[in-house]
Amino acid sequence: MTTQRASNGQTNGHNGFHSESEPESPTTDITDSSDTSSDIVNGITNGTGSLKLNPRRKMKRKQSSPMMPAFMVSAPGKVIMFGEHAVVHGKAAIAASISLRSYLLVTTLSKSKRTVTLRFPDIDFSHTWNIDDLPWSTFHHPSKKKYYYSLVTELDPELVACIQPFLADVSPDKPAGIRKVHQNSAGSFLYMFLSLGSKSFPGCQYTLRSTIPIGAGLGSSATIAVCMAAALLTQLRAITGPHPDQPADEARLQIERINRWAYVYEMFIHGNPSGVDNTVSTQGKAVVFQRTDYDKPPTVRPLWDFPELPLLLVDTRVPKSTAHEVAKVGKLKQRHPKLVASILDSVDKVTDASAEILTEDDFDTSSEDCLARVGELMTINHGLLVSLGVSHPRLERVRELVDHEGIGWTKLTGAGGGGCSITLLKPGVSRSKLDRLEEQLDEEGFQKFETTLGGDGVGVLWPAVLKNGMDEDEEGGMEIDLDNFLSAEGNEGVERLVGVHGGKGEREGWKFWRVES
Numbered sequence: 001m002t003t004q005r006a007s008n009g010q011t012n013g014h015n016g017f018h019s020e021s022e023p024e025s026p027t028t029d030i031t032d033s034s035d036t037s038s039d040i041v042n043g044i045t046n047g048t049g050s051l052k053l054n055p056r057r058k059m060k061r062k063q064s065s066p067m068m069p070a071f072m073v074s075a076p077g078k079v080i081m082f083g084e085h086a087v088v089h090g091k092a093a094i095a096a097s098i099s100l101r102s103y104l105l106v107t108t109l110s111k112s113k114r115t116v117t118l119r120f121p122d123i124d125f126s127h128t129w130n131i132d133d134l135p136w137s138t139f140h141h142p143s144k145k146k147y148y149y150s151l152v153t154e155l156d157p158e159l160v161a162c163i164q165p166f167l168a169d170v171s172p173d174k175p176a177g178i179r180k181v182h183q184n185s186a187g188s189f190l191y192m193f194l195s196l197g198s199k200s201f202p203g204c205q206y207t208l209r210s211t212i213p214i215g216a217g218l219g220s221s222a223t224i225a226v227c228m229a230a231a232l233l234t235q236l237r238a239i240t241g242p243h244p245d246q247p248a249d250e251a252r253l254q255i256e257r258i259n260r261w262a263y264v265y266e267m268f269i270h271g272n273p274s275g276v277d278n279t280v281s282t283q284g285k286a287v288v289f290q291r292t293d294y295d296k297p298p299t300v301r302p303l304w305d306f307p308e309l310p311l312l313l314v315d316t317r318v319p320k321s322t323a324h325e326v327a328k329v330g331k332l333k334q335r336h337p338k339l340v341a342s343i344l345d346s347v348d349k350v351t352d353a354s355a356e357i358l359t360e361d362d363f364d365t366s367s368e369d370c371l372a373r374v375g376e377l378m379t380i381n382h383g384l385l386v387s388l389g390v391s392h393p394r395l396e397r398v399r400e401l402v403d404h405e406g407i408g409w410t411k412l413t414g415a416g417g418g419g420c421s422i423t424l425l426k427p428g429v430s431r432s433k434l435d436r437l438e439e440q441l442d443e444e445g446f447q448k449f450e451t452t453l454g455g456d457g458v459g460v461l462w463p464a465v466l467k468n469g470m471d472e473d474e475e476g477g478m479e480i481d482l483d484n485f486l487s488a489e490g491n492e493g494v495e496r497l498v499g500v501h502g503g504k505g506e507r508e509g510w511k512f513w514r515v516e517s
């Protein structure tokens with residue numbers, strides 16, 4: 001496995017992230033994961049089973065830290081405006097965050113409970129492991145050990161193999177396809193938990209709910225990856241969380257750490273992700289993303305002033321697999337290397353041209369000419385994706401309906417093969433035309449999503465208490481506990497209970513890293 005450290009303190013021209021100068025080994029005790037220390041807790045050696053009290057150890061014993069309060073993290077989904085698939089092959093892509101988000105509640109158990117639980121009710125998955133039984137010594141062997149600042153660019157097959165026994169009793173009664181998804185979720189979590197955590201990690205539960213349609217091209221898996229990475233790094237105190245007057249460099253460093261580990265989680269789910277999804281989900285807003293060398297960090301150019309484009313987001317409700325679509329393009333490239341390379345080059349040119357237009361100082365979202373120039377590029381990008389074989393008849397049907405009404409420009413977004421399309425709406429389209437289109441989409445079983453682009457990236461609610469401008473605020477706000485989080489009804493219930501916007505502007509409580517400058 002390759003571990004790279006960025007060169008000292010240099011800023012990496014394009015990406016807006018600070019190349020970090022990291023310690024050779026962690027300087028804080030939080031990631032000191034040598035299992036020996038935890039084997040001698042309270043002067044009891046665990047090797048012989050005999051109880052020996054060692055007075056020196058006893059005197060040096062650290063004060064036990066107070067239990068962490070429950071806290072939450074949240075990360076946004078994304079749309080890829082230009083460059084999906086090409087981005088896996090080293091070309092640039094433009095992606096923007098959307099207002100649909102995932103929410104993760106982290107609750108710490110009492111000290112005697114040595115278990116870790118994943119609870120993903122959206123996919124009907126829950127599993128608990130004994131922390132002490134997990135293969136810590138393999139993950140923490142000096143030849144394998146990774147730290148919170150490591151850049152991990154591939155999964156270690158030996159480490160992947162050593163967690164397999166811990167996936168064997170995951171969802172044994174579910175149908176094979178569902179079981180596979182559950183095992184994948186469990187595996188990606190365990191890989192990150194074992195890489196970052198230690199045997200002395202506190203028992204805890206991770207409960208996730210999301211308002212993002214699953215597997216629809218809106219980056220749902222990346223939001224989970226980002227939430228998990230942010231939660232674990234917060235528990236380890238490897239990041240402090242956003243705070244007022246935080247220097248932008250510090251915020252960038254923390255965001256970078258989250259993004260690096262989210263990528264590891266994504267690798268487990270997808271095999272060969274470009275990293276664009278987790279990057280835009282971590283950082284928010286919009287980015288031009290490119291990864292030319294998989295052993296190095298990508299270049300990420302933030303587009304802070306990404307225009308508020310009038311977009312219609314339509315879910316075909318055809319499930320797809322990102323891994324499958326990516327593999328399909330890979331195979332096509334193998335069979336027709338020159339031809340596919342030239343299609344990917346064309347996608348790259350389209351992405352370049354659109355980045356130029358979208359960042360023009362006088363780009364005006366109410367100008368038909370501005371929108372048409374972007375829209376035409378979307379149409380071209382879609383055509384190129386069709387030629388790569390990743391569209392689907394239902395995606396083509398959305399395009400047909402939109403084209404028939406003549407109200408905008410449509411392309412698939414994400415991996416394709418189903419999932420979602422985006423339509424850039426022409427300015428001044430009549431309400432009646434829009435209504436007709438929406439009725440037709442509804443009649444044919446498509447789902448329309450209202451979303452805004454370019455919102456905040458990963459955020460933290462610490463502790464899990466929100467102020468809503470309601471009566472309970474006088475007593476310090478409303479505490480989000482496991483029961484009310486689990487019983488919130490549907491997307492609306494989740495948004496109302498814990499949403500970063502709560503329907504009435506930003507709520508008091510959620511904090512976001514501010515990396516702009």
Ligand SMILES: Nc1ncnc2c1ncn2[C@@H]1O[C@H](COP(=O)(O)OP(=O)(O)O)[C@@H](O)[C@H]1O
Nearest residue numbers: 120122181210214215216217218219220221322
């Ligand atoms: N709400 C959720 N709860 C639990 N796991 C989820 C959820 N949403 C997505 N996932 C995980 O992400 C996978 C879908 O990822 P992917 O195919 O990349 O779709 P997308 O295009 O939405 O990112 C699911 O199979 C599951 O492992």
Ligand SMILES: C[C@@](O)(CCOP(=O)(O)O)CC(=O)O
Nearest residue numbers: 085217219273274322414415
């Ligand atoms: C096809 C691809 O470019 C985007 C996939 O997006 P999604 O998983 O469909 O949300 C793959 C990638 O960038 O890793």
